[in-house]
Amino acid sequence: MSPHAVDSQTLGQTDPWNLSKFAVTKNAFLPEESQPNTLSDPYYESWELVAHNLAELIEARRIHDAINELPVLSTDLLKSEAEWRRAYVILAFFTHAYVWGGEKAEEILPASVAVPFLKVSAHLELPPVLTYAACNLWNWSCSGDDFSKLEDLSTLVTFTGTESEAWFMLVSVAIEATAAPIIHTMLRALDAVKTRDYEVIIKSLQELKVGIDNTSDLMERMYERCDPMEFYYKVRPFLAGSMNMEDAGLPNGVFYSEGDGKGEWRKIRGGSNAQSSLIQFYDAVLGIEHNGHSDSTKSFHDEIREYMPGPHGRFLVHVARSGSLRGLALETPVREEQHRLREAYTAAVDALTEFRGKHVKLVTRYIIIPSKKPWAGTTRRNLASSSSRKGGEGLMGTGGTELIPFLRQAKVETEVNKIESPENSEKS
Numbered sequence: 001m002s003p004h005a006v007d008s009q010t011l012g013q014t015d016p017w018n019l020s021k022f023a024v025t026k027n028a029f030l031p032e033e034s035q036p037n038t039l040s041d042p043y044y045e046s047w048e049l050v051a052h053n054l055a056e057l058i059e060a061r062r063i064h065d066a067i068n069e070l071p072v073l074s075t076d077l078l079k080s081e082a083e084w085r086r087a088y089v090i091l092a093f094f095t096h097a098y099v100w101g102g103e104k105a106e107e108i109l110p111a112s113v114a115v116p117f118l119k120v121s122a123h124l125e126l127p128p129v130l131t132y133a134a135c136n137l138w139n140w141s142c143s144g145d146d147f148s149k150l151e152d153l154s155t156l157v158t159f160t161g162t163e164s165e166a167w168f169m170l171v172s173v174a175i176e177a178t179a180a181p182i183i184h185t186m187l188r189a190l191d192a193v194k195t196r197d198y199e200v201i202i203k204s205l206q207e208l209k210v211g212i213d214n215t216s217d218l219m220e221r222m223y224e225r226c227d228p229m230e231f232y233y234k235v236r237p238f239l240a241g242s243m244n245m246e247d248a249g250l251p252n253g254v255f256y257s258e259g260d261g262k263g264e265w266r267k268i269r270g271g272s273n274a275q276s277s278l279i280q281f282y283d284a285v286l287g288i289e290h291n292g293h294s295d296s297t298k299s300f301h302d303e304i305r306e307y308m309p310g311p312h313g314r315f316l317v318h319v320a321r322s323g324s325l326r327g328l329a330l331e332t333p334v335r336e337e338q339h340r341l342r343e344a345y346t347a348a349v350d351a352l353t354e355f356r357g358k359h360v361k362l363v364t365r366y367i368i369i370p371s372k373k374p375w376a377g378t379t380r381r382n383l384a385s386s387s388s389r390k391g392g393e394g395l396m397g398t399g400g401t402e403l404i405p406f407l408r409q410a411k412v413e414t415e416v417n418k419i420e421s422p423e424n425s426e427k428s
């Protein structure tokens, strides 16, 4: 068992939260075990053959032929939830390899991928696109028991076969695994709000701060083995969705063909770490809210929950409604323990603000700077070429945001929650 996994006794104590209903495991948002790297029924051999050779097929410009030759397979022979997840990973990678793997974007997704992908996505309550779940949560295996040990993790499906791509995906797996105990600690803290058990809450908030710091430290390990130029020009274009991709060659989005002329044009956001339930969990327990952007009344953070596995999205809603640590921290402190609660709350908010600050720096290193540099490798018409043509102006995130203003706003919306002294405690 991963040393960060929560033991069954502890899980038992938090049973009122009904975690299995929310697909929260002893490894939090990661599955219980290493993921299978093959579907067991030989019926799916043709999928597995393409999946295991995806990077080579893309490199050799044979990916379209390989996918066009696939039969339209049924989902009836998927044997377990782990196999449904494996099918989702495979079909998500096929979709993005097909759309972005040629000289220019392909607008029509063939039925061999679209038909089973729509079924598998509906089963898992996810959109039919390469989400964080496809790229990260369900796309790894581990040679040991410790899922936070980056060196022991490997990816199952990749577009490029590069170390940069694997590292980019696996850093997030390690982050999720390391944070597993924090979920359970914070659920106990929310329960303790009802009984005003200050000591439990203070200790939990202190642990949360350490957990968020660990998340930041692991995120900064990205620099070790993910090369910014390779990430920007080779890997990131494959993560793009079909929303806001007019300049990259998808004016109408992508047509998901269901055969016999049937199908639907879809504009869907691409994969983004913004779809991590963990960071939104940190927001939820601290009572941090994000505002709507100009074209919607819903915030991006709320919208993006639809790109998380259904049960995880529902878990976040449930947590946000289950007691307010912030409300308790805002009460005018009279007793010593109330002062300590404020300090612990603010230290956790500071840690999350710092995480978001470090993330902006990461995005600058991996997107802003490379977008202004010339690339000597293969060029295709895609997200990278369309952004670079404009000298990096108006850069969009793969999740579809105007990235830097959006990320700075998320940081400010975190920071304003600090409660430093009774005088500035009016915000609630």
Ligand code: HEM
Binding pocket: 168, 171, 172, 175, 219, 222, 231, 271, 272, 273, 274, 275, 276, 279, 280, 356, 359, 362, 363, 366, 367, 396, 397, 398, 399, 400, 401, 402, 403, 406, 407, 410, 411
């Ligand atoms: C090379 C690595 C990374 C790059 C280039 C990157 C890029 C981005 C971009 C462009 C956005 C804006 C949303 C969008 O996709 O449109 C975003 C959002 C976000 N990313 Fe990353 N990211 C990286 C790694 C990470 C990691 C490791 C995490 C940690 C789990 C993370 C967490 C988030 C979160 C939570 C958001 C939503 C904004 C917020 O709540 O602050 N990112 N990222």
